[in-house]
Amino acid sequence: MDLELSDEQRMLVEQVRRFVRQEVDPLEADLDPDASELPGEEHDRLVAITTGMGLYQMDVPEEFGGAGLDVMTRTLLAMEMSQHRAGLYTPCYGTFGSMGLAQLYDANDDQKDRYLYPTLRGEKRGFFGLTEPSGGSDPARAIQTRAVQDGDDWVINGQKIFISGADRADFGLVFARTSPDKGRAGVTCFIVDTDMPGFHVRRIVHTLRSTHYATELQFEDLRVPSENILGQVDGGFGIANERLTRNRIPYAASCLGVAMRAQEMAIEYVKIRETFGDLLATRQTIQNMIIDNELDIRTARWLTLAAAHKADQGEPFRTEAAMAKIAATEAGGRVVDRAMQIHGGYGVTKEFPFERWFREMRIRRIGEGPNEVQRLIIARDLIGGAFH
Amino acid sequence: MPWKASRPGWNGGNLISAAYSGAGDMAIRMEKAWRPLTAEALAGLPAQLGVYQIADDSREVIYIGYAGGRSLWGLRGALQDELAERGGGHHFRLEVNQQYLSRWEELLKVHMGDHGTLPPGNEKHRPRRIGQLSLS
Ligand SMILES: Cc1cc2nc3c(=O)[nH]c(=O)nc-3n(C[C@H](O)[C@H](O)[C@H](O)COP(=O)(O)OP(=O)(O)OC[C@H]3O[C@@H](n4cnc5c(N)ncnc54)[C@H](O)[C@@H]3O)c2cc1C
Numbered sequence: 001m002d003l004e005l006s007d008e009q010r011m012l013v014e015q016v017r018r019f020v021r022q023e024v025d026p027l028e029a030d031l032d033p034d035a036s037e038l039p040g041e042e043h044d045r046l047v048a049i050t051t052g053m054g055l056y057q058m059d060v061p062e063e064f065g066g067a068g069l070d071v072m073t074r075t076l077l078a079m080e081m082s083q084h085r086a087g088l089y090t091p092c093y094g095t096f097g098s099m100g101l102a103q104l105y106d107a108n109d110d111q112k113d114r115y116l117y118p119t120l121r122g123e124k125r126g127f128f129g130l131t132e133p134s135g136g137s138d139p140a141r142a143i144q145t146r147a148v149q150d151g152d153d154w155v156i157n158g159q160k161i162f163i164s165g166a167d168r169a170d171f172g173l174v175f176a177r178t179s180p181d182k183g184r185a186g187v188t189c190f191i192v193d194t195d196m197p198g199f200h201v202r203r204i205v206h207t208l209r210s211t212h213y214a215t216e217l218q219f220e221d222l223r224v225p226s227e228n229i230l231g232q233v234d235g236g237f238g239i240a241n242e243r244l245t246r247n248r249i250p251y252a253a254s255c256l257g258v259a260m261r262a263q264e265m266a267i268e269y270v271k272i273r274e275t276f277g278d279l280l281a282t283r284q285t286i287q288n289m290i291i292d293n294e295l296d297i298r299t300a301r302w303l304t305l306a307a308a309h310k311a312d313q314g315e316p317f318r319t320e321a322a323m324a325k326i327a328a329t330e331a332g333g334r335v336v337d338r339a340m341q342i343h344g345g346y347g348v349t350k351e352f353p354f355e356r357w358f359r360e361m362r363i364r365r366i367g368e369g370p371n372e373v374q375r376l377i378i379a380r381d382l383i384g385g386a387f388h
Numbered sequence: 389m390p391w392k393a394s395r396p397g398w399n400g401g402n403l404i405s406a407a408y409s410g411a412g413d414m415a416i417r418m419e420k421a422w423r424p425l426t427a428e429a430l431a432g433l434p435a436q437l438g439v440y441q442i443a444d445d446s447r448e449v450i451y452i453g454y455a456g457g458r459s460l461w462g463l464r465g466a467l468q469d470e471l472a473e474r475g476g477g478h479h480f481r482l483e484v485n486q487q488y489l490s491r492w493e494e495l496l497k498v499h500m501g502d503h504g505t506l507p508p509g510n511e512k513h514r515p516r517r518i519g520q521l522s523l524s
Contacts, residue, residue, distance in 0.1 A: 033457035034489045037516065167497065167519030200522035203416060204494045206487045213490040218522075350457035 001309050003302075009073050015053055016080040023049065024084045024092055033350045036086055036211030038093045046095035059099035059250075060120060066099070071249055075308040078250035079301075082257035085353035088360045089212050091254060101126045102243040103173055103189065107230055115171055115191055127172035129160045129192075129217060136162065137373050139175065140184035140237060145219065147176035147188060153223045154178075154190065156198075160217040167201045167215050169194050174219070175236050182234060189236040191228040198222035208359040246311055248321040251368050252304045252328035256297060258357050259332045262339035263293045265352075269343055280342065289338040296331035303327045319381040322374035329364040329371060336361050416523075417498055422447055422479035425471050433482070435462035439492050440482040442470055442509070447479060451509030452495045454488040497521040 005013065023046055027038060038046070050056045058074065060066025069077070081091035100119035104126070107116060118124040135142035145158025156176050166172055171193050179186030192199060198220045205214040231239045267290060270280040280286045304327070307320035340347035340354040347354050365371045418441055423429050425442065440463060442451040455466035463482050470480070485491045496515070499507055501523045506514060 032489065036489075040516070167521060168517045194520065201520050202522060204490055204497075204521075206490050206494075210487040210490040213487075213493070 003305055009076055013076050013080055016077050020083050028085050034210045036090045050096050055096055057097035071311040072308040075249050075253045078253035079257040082254035083261040085356055088254060088258055101173060103239045106239055124170040127163050127166040127169040129163050129172050129174040131162045133161050137370055143177050143187055145176040147178050152226050156219045156222040158219050162205060162214040163217055164212050164214050166217055179234050184237055186234055187236040188233050189230040189239055190224045191230055192224055196222055209363050245318050245321045248325050248368060249307050252324040255328040255332035255364055256301055259297050259335035262336050266339040266342045289342060293335045293338055296335050300327040300331040319378050322377040326371045326374050333361045418481060420481040422481055425478040425480045430464055430467050433464040435464045436484045437488050438463050438482055438484040439488050440480055443479040445477050449507045451507050454492040456488055
């Protein structure tokens with residue numbers, strides 16, 4: 001595997017790094033430390049810059065008007081875009097655009113017209129509704145929300161939990177059981193409009209991440225027309241699996257970006273902070289923290305880029321994406337923790353970004369398929385399915 | 389099963405069933421007693437982060453605010469600023485909360501759900517999207 005960056009990749013990486021340092025960092029000095037949105041005029045100004053860079057809507061496939069980057073380049077940029085306080089969950093405050101819900105790229109033309117294109121134009125927002133109180137790791141078994149056919153409609157009853165952004169969404173993908181006895185093969189994905197009678201956002205679920213909070217939903221005789229079925233009846237789990245696995249790689253990369261920035265800050269700090277008459281940089285205990293950070297970063301970076309490379313080669317990359325996700329989320333947590341320790345009391349204040357990274361990085365081991373489930377995926381590949 | 393506009397609290401038991409039984413509920417609405425917005429009342433307040441409501445003389449909520457991570461004196465400072473700006477004849481109540489942003493947005497949604505509008509003081513700097521919350 002050749003991990004030498006091309007000239008174009010090097011240029012893009014440098015452009016995005018400059019953008020983060022020169023445009024995003026200064027704005028954060030005035031924002032609330034937990035903020036996830038820029039003031040409108042600043043947002044528009046930065047979008048004009050990213051558009052000029054040719055990187056607006058970088059996640060959107062070329063056929064839908066996006067930048068159409070390969071996974072490797074996208075991954076390298078994700079490592080840059082997250083290198084600021086809000087970078088983990090709102091890299092550059094969304095000024096590089098949004099791909100919307102990956103599943104909609106596989107929708108039919110009518111559904112694309114009603115949901116995908118308005119999302120790409122920034123007119124609509126969607127949510128992803130899979131997890132239920134009965135469990136999110138194994139949704140195939142856990143889903144209890146039921147959809148029953150009634151003429152041309154389906155009537156949905158049930159509940160979802162931890163659904164990000166549903167309160168502000170115009171529509172969402174709701175996974176419901178349509179064939180009770182068929183397990184994984186009995187779940188259908190419905191596109192649900194949030195202004196339909198029977199759709200309720202029951203509460204905000206407050207978590208460590210106060211930006212992009214989660215919500216709890218309830219569906220009471222929610223009537224959805226058949227034309228809002230995404231894919232096939234009972235085919236909910238087949239939808240856009242490959243795209244979702246692919247997204248796991250930039251997800252890992254964004255954790256690495258935060259780790260890289262935390263390490264950079266830690267190195268700067270040990271060179272200026274004195275205790276007991278000498279710089280922290282001279283203390284072996286501190287040096288070991290910096291060394292362990294670097295080992296964590298480089299190991300996870302290698303696994304993440306290897307996964308991106310495999311995806312670009314068109315080879316199966318599920319296991320590699322799982323390894324990248326585990327390595328980067330766990331390394332990211334350790335690196336932020338050590339950088340925080342090196343900064344002493346300042347490390348835990350709201351004046352520095354570590355406390356936000358620390359909280360949000362913790363969620364990364366649970367979101368996007370918990371790490372235990374990623375380990376299951378790897379074990380299946382290594383040992384074989386018969387043992388699960 | 390009727391839905392209760394409250395959030396389950398951990399009570400050592402089953403969190404999920406607690407959502408229905410109401411065990412260990414934490415109110416979604418801010419239901420603490422109103423206190424007069426006076427210099428004396430504010431002097432002893434904590435400087436922690438959190439959310440607050442301001443009401444007029446008839447206890448109608450006119451503003452929902454928060455003391456965020458950049459505030460110099462937390463809730464005490466934010467409410468002292470409110471007093472300086474509004475003068476006498478107002479009331480306040482507060483909640484210390486590290487997740488002040490998501491709690492603030494939740495309180496705006498609750499107010500919107502109950503009254504169909506935001507408090508007048510929040511209309512001026514309306515968030516881009518409020519979002520919906522179905523209250524029982
Ligand atoms: C902030 C936040 C936002 C979220 N946003 C969304 C969203 O937008 N849409 C959505 O659908 N979901 C969302 N989720 C839900 C998330 O995907 C689930 O929390 C996750 O899938 C785990 O499900 P669970 O919480 O029910 O844990 P469970 O499935 O109950 O698992 C509990 C623990 O056991 C582990 N575990 C499970 N199975 C095994 C096994 N076989 N062996 C070993 N360990 C195992 C899990 O990894 C986990 O650590 C969000 C969660 C959070 C915290």
